[in-house]
Amino acid sequence: MQQIDYLEGREFPAELGRFLTPDGVLVRNPRQPTDVFVVEISTVKEIVFDTWYLQINYLERTFRDREGLLETFFGLKGERDPEVRRRHFEALPDFAETDALERRVLTEGYIRSTTRDELEAHMAEIVRRLPADVVFVTLTESSAGTTLQLPGETILLEGVHLHAVTADWAHFA
Numbered sequence: 001m002q003q004i005d006y007l008e009g010r011e012f013p014a015e016l017g018r019f020l021t022p023d024g025v026l027v028r029n030p031r032q033p034t035d036v037f038v039v040e041i042s043t044v045k046e047i048v049f050d051t052w053y054l055q056i057n058y059l060e061r062t063f064r065d066r067e068g069l070l071e072t073f074f075g076l077k078g079e080r081d082p083e084v085r086r087r088h089f090e091a092l093p094d095f096a097e098t099d100a101l102e103r104r105v106l107t108e109g110y111i112r113s114t115t116r117d118e119l120e121a122h123m124a125e126i127v128r129r130l131p132a133d134v135v136f137v138t139l140t141e142s143s144a145g146t147t148l149q150l151p152g153e154t155i156l157l158e159g160v161h162l163h164a165v166t167a168d169w170a171h172f173a
Helices: 002-007 014-019 056-063 067-077 084-090 093-096 100-108 116-130
Strands: 036-040 045-049 052-054 111-112 133-142 145-150 153-156 160-167 169-170
Touching: 014 052, 014 056, 014 100, 045 100, 052 056, 056 067, 056 100, 067 084, 067 100, 084 100, 093 153, 116 133
Parallel strands: 036 133
Antiparallel strands: 045 052, 045 111, 133 145, 145 153, 160 169
């Protein structure tokens, strides 16, 4: 839903781009006309920072080469007290090398799990807000390539052209 908010004009702090997009840059592309939106439900884990939800892949990319930071962040997954979190991170040498935003993300951010009721409410809101039919999927990698996993059905993407509006939204071209 955060992505829909962005496409509909909500302002996002530019400095959060590295935690939200593949290239770290926030670009608002107009939504192309489409007959169906394919919406990926990637995980029930949410990385919450302030009023934002960060992308787990980009958080991992930012900290992967800094010893102990990711392990500590995920180890403190439910801890919401920034002082408790800060004490754990200050024991790590690489924490001193982080910039101000990274320190805030590590100490003020936390992981929570979306409940089934919340997920169902989010899905209903997505359907209500998007101007075309919506198909919810999860994506998996396999030896056959990227596949769409639909309840009880797998569709190989070979031969299907998808136009990626952003990393998380696609429409059939």
